[in-house]
Amino acid sequence: MARENGSDMAREIDPAAQACLDEHLSAWPQLAHRIYRQLMHELHSREVVTVDEIYEQTLTACSLQADAAPEVSEVEATNRLIRDYAIRYLTREQIDEAVSMARKREEADALRSIVSLPSVSFRVLADRVRRFCSVDTTTRRIEPEEAIGIRVGLIRHLVSDQLEFIGVAKRFLTIRDMDVIIQHIIGPEHGMGRIGGKAAGMFLAYKILVGDPSADPEPQASRPAGVPATPVDPSPPREPLKVSIPESYFLRSDVIDEFLELNGLGEYQTQKYKSPEEIRSQYPLIRQEFRKGRFPPAIVERLRQMLLSLGTVPLIVRSSSLLEDRFGTAFSGKYASVFVPNQARGDLRQRVVSNQGRLEQRVRALLTAIAEVYASALGPDPLLYRRAHDLIDYQEDMGVLIQKVVGVQHGNYYLPAFAGVAFSRNEYRWSPRIRREDGLLRLVMGLGTRAIERVGNEYPRMVALGEPTLRPESQPQEIIRNAQRSVDCINLATNRFETISIDALLAEGMDFPMLDRIMSIRRDGALYQPPSAFLTEDPRNLTVTFDKLLRDTDFPATLREMLRRLEGAYRRPVDVEFAHDGTDLYVLQCRAQSEMAQASRTVVPADVPRDAVLFRASRYVRTGQIDDIEYVVYVPPEEYDALTTRERRVEVGRAIGSINHALHDRRFILVGPGRWGSNDLRLGVPVTYADINHARMLIEVARERDGYVPEVSFGTHFFQDLVEANILYLPLYPDDPATQWNNAFFDGRCEPIGSLLPDGESLGSVIRVLHVPAACGGRKLRVVMDGNTDTAIGYLV
Structure with a gap:
């Protein structure tokens, strides 16, 4: 060790180190105790003197000086001894680093106290995060054990309270990352809300792909209970991938509460408890009421400053609800994503924020887009989806993600x-x-x-x-x-x-x-x-x-490596939306991939009598089985194709939705012309999640003579709806020689549609409701699908 005879020092005092330490103690007198403690740790770790030796020498010095200087406390004696060692054995740079670590730990303790509170204002939290991040970034990180609790608290307050998300995010989102989010948050300073699921998933995916692997304090964390093992390595990657995210701003989830209160719209929060018919019929009125709504002046000003900062690049205004992109409930396509001003396009209600023209025009267009996103939370699809997933009583708040559209200008x-x-x-x-x-x-x-x-x-x-x-x-x-x-x-x-x-x-x-x-x-x-x-x-x-x-x-x-890393971090399958502007690849969204309830191994029976088979298929089959099917709701392709007006096809979609509600407690399947849910009404029945969510299966029928086949819908929002509602899906090609199709059954006697839809008699030839037991001597339909052999059968039992 570097000392002789007790506290005698073997080295001369370094004037630069002495001046440096005195300067810091003068600048941070309230941190003196923490600075001395950090210096003692530095001396110990560099094997200059151990902690035990410091205390032994302090006790010796105190006993020798008891009579000469009784006013000197043990703490003061310890600090003097630490100082004497530090200015002899530590360089100016090492003292700077020790003081920075002391400051960082002080700020970390203060931040930890704030984030542990059940509620705290955004201003207080943001100020504490900024103070922590203002400490020298070249200093060593605080220990992972110290950081992890702060990360969890910040994520819970600002990003998400879902435990599965926190379990992933705490490994990759650092405290400084939270400061980046804070700098782009828009919301009242005295309130508190979160950025929502879509924004959270995008930012987390980006940090997983480009972040510093050493920022992960627990790379070998265990897999969540009930989640199957994956063949990918969950440890962080060594090299960052070359991906970006669009410049983004986050309108906090509590802003919608101010919007509702300011405009007297709070009564609509009870929409979720109304009947499906009331929800559907009242939604157009709600949209108009929201579009006319005013925003708090402070929020308008923040958005105005944001537009000045972003310039005139086109923007997209996206929903980012607290329920969106959660593990197990993705809400794919349920809420509005808006390119403003307003031009409707299908169920997405996409609009262009070309973000051109005078500033006040751009502000008005942006506010209208945000109001449209808010209104979408009260639409039939999200409310009925929440009801189906036992989330109807959750206090749903809507965050909004405002982003530059990834792209380039090509002509106009x-x-x-x-x-x-x-x-x-x-x-x-x-x-x-x-x-x-x-x-x-x-x-x-x-x-x-x-x-x-x-x-x-x-x-x-x-x-x-x-x-x-x-x-x-x-x-x-x-x-x-x-x-x-x-x-x-x-x-x-x-x-x-x-x-x-x-x-x-x-x-x-x-x-x-x-x-x-x-x-x-x-x-x-x-x-x-x-x-x-x-x-x-x-x-x-x-x-x-x-x-x-x-x-x-x-x-x-x-892309393959990106998915591998994200699945490894999430420890479950994921899906990612992306865009490429010709130069850079951008991640737009990431969420846990929806998975259908795992079916046990199925075996397609080979000995079914031909007259008991309603259909066989051998293309694009997934594994699953449904028993005791009582109703088949069948839309004959030729009858649907014969409809000559858009209004009649929309009427068919609405009728399917009404039948879906009428049969909600029965086991039924839907069968009809390919590409259900398409925005092109000629190619399939125009339905949304709320129109099909009670069905057990959807079979898309394609007659090859029609000049098209149904697109396998895997990967679309429509397919995500089927997966999350546990609705089996099968494309079926009756004109394929390998396919068996029982025309006698599908063209046979059906229930009068008026028994389910009093006003639906005019659609009797277009929608056939087949009651299987009545048509087949008391038997019911069973469907068995084996994805391993790519075979499926529907037969009577």
């Missing part, structure tokens, strides 16, 4: 090069070469709305990430027929969200980002890769395939 249009949704587990495997754990990607050119919703008679590119060049289609003609022909974009000239043809987009110029990697050249019935980065072909000879992107770039590997 603004859109990303491509976007989509990726799943860490692939339940749609069209080849034995595809592995479930490799993941699945739905990829589209332009805004990702066409990847997550069921739109017109065209398809996203389905990519099995382990075999990215392996397509479901085998022939060029089939690829061309199913290829994307339209893009969703923002028209900056009209301030509208629009769907335009790809030909119209490329008429603005052929310099669209990554065009050669998105398109293939169509010539003589075949498809060819562009020979160079710049395309000179007539746009009419181009087809969206993404072949070059998937074959010649690391994009599939990046």
